[in-house]
Amino acid sequence: MSSVRVLVGTRKGAFILTSDGTRKDWEVSGPHFAGWEIFHVKGSPVEPNRLYASQSSGWFGQMIQRSDDGGKTWQTAGNEFVYSGTPGTHTWYDGTPHPWEFKRVWHLEPSLTDPDTVYAGAEDAALFKTVDGGKTWQELPALRQHPSGPSWQPGAGGLGLHTILLDPCNPGRIFIAISAAGVFRSDDDGETWRPVNRGLQSAFLPNPDAEVGHCVHRIAMHRSRPGVLYMQKHWDVMRTDDAGEKWYEVSGNLPTDFGFPIDVHAHEPETIYVVPITSDSHHFPPDGKLRVYRSRTGGGEWEPLTHGLPQRDCYVNVLREAMAVDSLEPCGVYFGTTGGQVYASADDGDTWAPIVRDLPAVLSVEVQTLS
Numbered sequence: 001m002s003s004v005r006v007l008v009g010t011r012k013g014a015f016i017l018t019s020d021g022t023r024k025d026w027e028v029s030g031p032h033f034a035g036w037e038i039f040h041v042k043g044s045p046v047e048p049n050r051l052y053a054s055q056s057s058g059w060f061g062q063m064i065q066r067s068d069d070g071g072k073t074w075q076t077a078g079n080e081f082v083y084s085g086t087p088g089t090h091t092w093y094d095g096t097p098h099p100w101e102f103k104r105v106w107h108l109e110p111s112l113t114d115p116d117t118v119y120a121g122a123e124d125a126a127l128f129k130t131v132d133g134g135k136t137w138q139e140l141p142a143l144r145q146h147p148s149g150p151s152w153q154p155g156a157g158g159l160g161l162h163t164i165l166l167d168p169c170n171p172g173r174i175f176i177a178i179s180a181a182g183v184f185r186s187d188d189d190g191e192t193w194r195p196v197n198r199g200l201q202s203a204f205l206p207n208p209d210a211e212v213g214h215c216v217h218r219i220a221m222h223r224s225r226p227g228v229l230y231m232q233k234h235w236d237v238m239r240t241d242d243a244g245e246k247w248y249e250v251s252g253n254l255p256t257d258f259g260f261p262i263d264v265h266a267h268e269p270e271t272i273y274v275v276p277i278t279s280d281s282h283h284f285p286p287d288g289k290l291r292v293y294r295s296r297t298g299g300g301e302w303e304p305l306t307h308g309l310p311q312r313d314c315y316v317n318v319l320r321e322a323m324a325v326d327s328l329e330p331c332g333v334y335f336g337t338t339g340g341q342v343y344a345s346a347d348d349g350d351t352w353a354p355i356v357r358d359l360p361a362v363l364s365v366e367v368q369t370l371s
Contacts, residue, residue, distance in 0.1 A: 004326050005070065005368040006334055007051065008342060009038035012360035016071045019355075023332055023346040026355045029071065042108045047115035048368055052077070052134060054120075054337040055106040062104050062119070064134045075144060077134025077156055081105075083126065083142035088160070090124065090152045099164045100124050100144065107163035107321065113171075119162030125178045127190065140190035143176070148195065148212040155179035155215045155234070156280075161218050162320055167226040175229065175244065180215035183231070185244055196244025200233065204205055217260045218320040222269035230272050230299070232262040232320075236273060239299050250299020255286050261323035265348065273325075273333060273349060275318040284315040293334070294349050308352035309343065315344045316341070321364035328369055336362025 006017040013031030017209035022361045032038075037056050042048040053065040053074070066077035081102060103123040111117035116133040126144050128137040143149075152159060160179055167173035175196075182197040185237045200214045215234035222228065231238040231247065236257050238247045251257035256276045267273035272295050278286050285291060289312065292305040316337035326332035336342045339360035345352045 002328060003369055003370045004332065005048075006042070006324075006342065006344075006355070006365075007041040007043065007071075007366040008105070008336055008356075008359065008362060008366070009041045009053070009321070009364035010336075010340070010360040010362050011037055014038040014041050014071075015359060016357070017342065017355055018072065021328060022168050023326075023328070023344060027063050028356055031066065031089075032071065032074065037104075038107055038363065039104060040108050041042075042110060042366045043368045044110040044115040045112055046110075048370055049199065050110070050115045050133075052108045052110065052118055054108055057106040062089045062102070064105065064108070064137075065166050066134050068167065071335045072200050078130070078136055080135075081120075081122070081128055082138045082139060084139045084308075087152065090150050091152060097150075100126070102126070103158065106160045106162045107164055109166060112166050112168055119166075119174070121176060123161070124154070124159040125149075125159055125161050125181060127164070127176060129190070142343040143184060143186075144189060146184070146193050146195075148181070150213060151338075152178065152181040153213065163216075165219060165221050165229075168223050169226050173226070173243075174255045175219060175221075177216040179217065180213060180234070182212050182214040182216055183219060184243055196240075197247070198241070198245060199247035200238065201236075202234065220262050220272070222264045222266050225312050227268045228269065228298075230264060232259050234258070234280060237299060241260055250295070252295070254293055254302050254303055259318075260320040261318055261335065263323045263325055263333070265333075266325050267329065268296070268331075271348070272299065274302075275319060275335060278323075283317040288312055288314050288357040289338075290314045292317065292333070292349055305345075305349045305352070307350065308345075319363055322362050324365045324367040326367045326369045332367070334365050334367055338362065 001021040008015040015030035039054040041053040049070040051067040063079040064077040091097035107121040109119040120128040163177035165175040227243040316339035323335040337359040
């Protein structure tokens with residue numbers, strides 16, 4: 001029988017939750033790196049026991065940790081992130097030039113074919129790559145050197161490159177998302193980039209239809225249809241059917257179209273999940289009711305999923321990296337909250353149960369389905 005490993009990054013360490021295919025009883029391992037901020041933990045799709053973790057501290061800076069035994073033991077893979085070219089500046093909130101900085105790694109995306117190759121998205125808005133299992137990291141400089149780069153401004157959480165999607169059907173194609181710059185696509189493994197934000201509108205920009213500057217919170221794809229992407233934006237849930245050439249809104253009947261995470265069902269590419277929150281100034285569920293919304297039509301028509309979730313006095317948030325799915329049947333859906341709960345559904349989202357409580361605030365959730 002298959003088993004499931006849930007990788008959880010929190011403000012104060014990492015946790016690994018494991019269960020068999022029934023997903024009823026869970027073992028909890030951790031905290032790993034207790035007291036450290038673990039922004040993201042992710043496993044290699046080709047060597048499942050190879051895990052990478054983004055570990056950071058205001059005192060000791062940024063490090064990448066690596067495990068070769070599924071998280072039982074860890075070693076420091078490296079903390080040498082080499083920028084390419086002249087740093088230059090970008091625009092700050094008040095319109096003044098601000099030097100590019102290196103603050104932390106937001107996201108780790110292992111290669112689909114090689115366990116030693118990993119992409120890393122950093123703040124400020126840089127993309128790095130390692131080909132030696134994390135020992136050394138080189139910037140892919142063409143992204144930050146895009147002509148629009150000096151105009152990029154940080155979102156409320158920083159100028160983070162928070163999403164990296166690798167196209168399984170086109171080895172050279174990479175999608176990345178930056179808050180607040182938008183979505184960019186490379187078709188040559190990061191040698192060149194172009195913005196793919198046509199159709200996005202943001203009322204806070206001087207030009208609402210600008211090519212760049214949109215605060216994208218998260219993008220997601222289904223492996224069987226990598227040209228179809230879904231987006232949770234700073235207001236609006238969006239979809240593209242042509243690899244980002246044109247986006248259109250699919251918020252439909254959601255109670256609010258503001259939120260952070262979005263993900264796609266493992267077996268149904270038209271089934272997507274979001275967690276709406278009240279607004280950009282009120283980061284908690286509408287009416288204090290924690291609800292995941294599911295669309296089985298690729299957006300537009302949404303249903304609330306509430307069974308097992310708190311429906312009164314709940315004021316947590318679910319961050320952009322904190323939702324994931326497994327590949328079992330029925331599909332398992334998981335999310336973590338800033339209140340330290342990790343919820344799981346083993347039936348496509350119909351019913352939910354907390355598999356662990358009272359963790360530090362959850363920053364990221366990733367899931368591995370193990371044979």
